Amino acid sequence: MPQMHLSTLPAKTIRNSSVEACAELCVREVEFECMSFDLDNTVGSCRLQNHTHEELFVTLQVSTFTDHYRSKYCNLV
Secondary structure, three states: OOOEEEOOOOOEEEOOOOHHHHHHHHHHOOOOOOOEEEEEOOOOEEEEEOOOOOOOOOOEEEOOOEEEEEHHHOOOO
16 A cells, blocks of 8 residues: 555564565565565665554554555465
């Protein structure tokens, strides 16, 4: 979702990432179930999330330079 980010803290953050690399990291994550990710387009910060915006008490927040994606973005498994 363009210009949105999840309201929770990320489970893991990776620097200097593209959206494709971030999606692959999310799908291949083994330490926790990566359910979504945020990508800061200004610095390439990939924030892996173990939550989605569909959960109770988790929301999407407006963010000028960050886009939010579900782990279903990329079929890499």
